[in-house]
Amino acid sequence: MIELKNVQKQFGRKKVLNGISFTIEKGEISCLVGVNGVGKTTILNAIMNLTPIKKGSITIDGKPLVPELYNNIAFIPDASISLPHFTVQESMDFMNDYYDTWNVKRAKDIVKFFRLNPSDKLRDLSKGNQAKVNLLLGLALDVDYILMDEPFSGIDIFTREQITEVFSSYLVEDRGVLITTHEINDIEHLLDKVILLDEGTIYKEFNAEVMRETEGKSVIDVMREVYNG
Amino acid sequence: MTVIFNKRDPIYLQVITHLKKLIVSGELRPGTEMPSRRQMANQMKINPNTVQRAYSEMEEQRLIFTEPNKPSRLTEDPAVLNQLKKEWLNQAIDRFVSAIDPIDMSLEELLPLIQEELSNRKKAAK
Numbered sequence: 001m002i003e004l005k006n007v008q009k010q011f012g013r014k015k016v017l018n019g020i021s022f023t024i025e026k027g028e029i030s031c032l033v034g035v036n037g038v039g040k041t042t043i044l045n046a047i048m049n050l051t052p053i054k055k056g057s058i059t060i061d062g063k064p065l066v067p068e069l070y071n072n073i074a075f076i077p078d079a080s081i082s083l084p085h086f087t088v089q090e091s092m093d094f095m096n097d098y099y100d101t102w103n104v105k106r107a108k109d110i111v112k113f114f115r116l117n118p119s120d121k122l123r124d125l126s127k128g129n130q131a132k133v134n135l136l137l138g139l140a141l142d143v144d145y146i147l148m149d150e151p152f153s154g155i156d157i158f159t160r161e162q163i164t165e166v167f168s169s170y171l172v173e174d175r176g177v178l179i180t181t182h183e184i185n186d187i188e189h190l191l192d193k194v195i196l197l198d199e200g201t202i203y204k205e206f207n208a209e210v211m212r213e214t215e216g217k218s219v220i221d222v223m224r225e226v227y228n229g
Numbered sequence: 230m231t232v233i234f235n236k237r238d239p240i241y242l243q244v245i246t247h248l249k250k251l252i253v254s255g256e257l258r259p260g261t262e263m264p265s266r267r268q269m270a271n272q273m274k275i276n277p278n279t280v281q282r283a284y285s286e287m288e289e290q291r292l293i294f295t296e297p298n299k300p301s302r303l304t305e306d307p308a309v310l311n312q313l314k315k316e317w318l319n320q321a322i323d324r325f326v327s328a329i330d331p332i333d334m335s336l337e338e339l340l341p342l343i344q345e346e347l348s349n350r351k352k353a354a355k
Contacts, residue, residue, distance in 0.1 A: 027278070170271075173267060188236060189234050189276070
């Protein structure tokens with residue numbers, strides 16, 4: 001479990017995270033939802049220590065996040081994590097050289113799953129296929145936790161469907177997944193936990209299935225109440 | 230297996246209803262081996278935890294059973310299967326009666342209409 005407790009972050013005088021607490025559990029898909037600029041990416045960056053936090057704590061399986069423990073987390077950012085002149089294969093080889101946790105077999109499976117061509121250069125790929133390569137490079141790592149920043153942004157519907165299939169596949173089995181998105185429509189039936197953010201605070205956190213069962217509301221219904229109400 | 234889920238009812242209940250329909254229609258034979266929760270999740274494109282919940286619920290209703298280290302299977306118990314058919318029929322009748330309730334019609338007027346619809350469907354199926 002990754003646990004955030006009262007995480008605070010300021011850029012200059014502007015408070016961007018104002019006491020964020022939640023957990024990412026293994027075997028669950030959690031989703032940070034909110035309009036642009038509410039701090040979704042800042043939270044991921046804080047977990048990865050790409051932006052140090054001012055107050056609060058972040059622990060992984062009960063231990064403070066020290067550099068060695070980051071090899072148990074894959075961070076898949078919104079932008080490409082490989083180089084444009086690399087081919088898909090070269091990108092994978094690079095990961096293999098750099099990361100002990102790189103799983104060659106799983107990488108092969110994902111290439112097949114996404115119908116990617118290993119000899120294609122990244123700069124020649126469509127935006128959708130570039131997003132798939134990004135996911136490939138993160139998902140093929142043998143880690144317990146996966147963070148994905150906006151895996152669906154600016155991607156056509158068919159690629160979105162393919163990416164969505166990842167979440168019900170063995171590729172994320174038993175791992176703790178956290179994704180950020182503002183496009184909940186395609187994925188709400190796949191989520192366990194939903195965390196609604198607003199202005200650096202958590203407005204509401206709930207289990208999507210429990211919400212449907214106890215209140216008969218879809219995730220979008222709840223979002224409408226929170227953001228329009 | 231493509232199932233369209235609505236967004237407001239618990240998905241696990243929708244999964245159970247879908248599987249019950251396959252059982253009462255005979256598409257899933259008694260004793261059939263069930264896909265693993267991962268396979269089912271992938272086929273239906275839903276969260277594996279949801280399938281897990283649906284399977285446990287169906288196990289409680291004795292519709293499926295699991296022996297140690299074996300895949301789950303559909304029940305072959307005629308009592309359970311008959312009970313399921315009864316339950317399915319009762320729900321269908323309940324929905325039908327609620328739907329026609331606003332129209333004031335007697336059973337005598339309805340019966341030939343139902344019979345006609347049934348025979349039309351049988352013809353269409355051929």
